Amino acid sequence: MLNVSIYRYNPEVDNEPYMQDFQFDTQGKDLMVLDVLEKLKIEDPSLVFRRSCREGVCGSDGVNISGKNGLACITPLSEAVKGNSLIIRPLPGLPVIRDLVIDMSQFYAQYEKIQPYMINNSPAPAIERLQTPEERAKLDGLYECILCACCSTACPSFWWNPEKFIGPSGLLQAYRFLADSRDTATAERLSKLDDPFSVFRCHGIMNCVQVCPKGLNPTKAIGHIRNMLMRNPT
């Protein structure tokens, strides 16, 4: 039997959070962590967590699994269980709404700051704005972000200053538009990033790279932004 310990907190009932222990029979299968949560929810319907696509695309079920942020739906027990024990907590650093569900308002506020959309005020061509294969290739490793918040909530700089530091996810997206040949607002975007907090609170500890379930590298993107800021003083 697998020992599963889950963070529980219902602010309408509980004075403070606590860890609830469950015994779970895996029947010898290497299930995903989300499968375990789903089966435990049948046993205890009051358990609350987010999930949607259950295949690592929607980014809804980001949780802290045995100390490491990840998506419950694509994290197998063989990776997550340590010493016959599985510990599931909400993503750290953001307020808990209930059990494993966090309030992601601060995360989305930072995402909104970087203007995550194409800015190009020139007249739109008849069909589409074209890119060379080389220009398009610059977006690889950037556009795949699913905004699960695993990276930003693994970042101490984001924990300490979530209202000022954009965070790895937002900065990866910021560079996605800075690197896009079709976007014409590069100078405007950079001018909004050259303060001591937005980009430069990243100290390069690479927690974000370690936890990204899509294998992306926000630290590298942040380095590119830093280089652009140095080459283009605002």
Next chain:
Amino acid sequence: MVGIASSFSQSGVINWLVQRVSALVMTAYIVFITVYLLANPNISYAQWSELNSLLSMRLFSLLTMASIASHAWIGIWCVLTDYVTERLLGPKADIIRKVLQVCMIAVILIYLVWAIDILWGF
């Protein structure tokens, strides 16, 4: 709320560059002094005094002191704005951090003026 008024510079790029360049200057100074002392194991006071009276050495020392001052300012400011905040310590943190920032800047400036006085004399 954490602000940037007491930051070394209002520009993140400048802070970042100063931090890196000052680290290189301090490293160069430490390496030079270490090599010099290893190459002169029986150094006399006269020899040490002569080295430090050279204009180039005094400029190097002054540059290193300025590097220590700026490096410390940026580094300590980052630590204070990370850990001495309302989020971590409650509502009194803002005033505590501002007092600590003023103290930090005062100490750094006093050390810098003191170092200039030692190197150049008034």
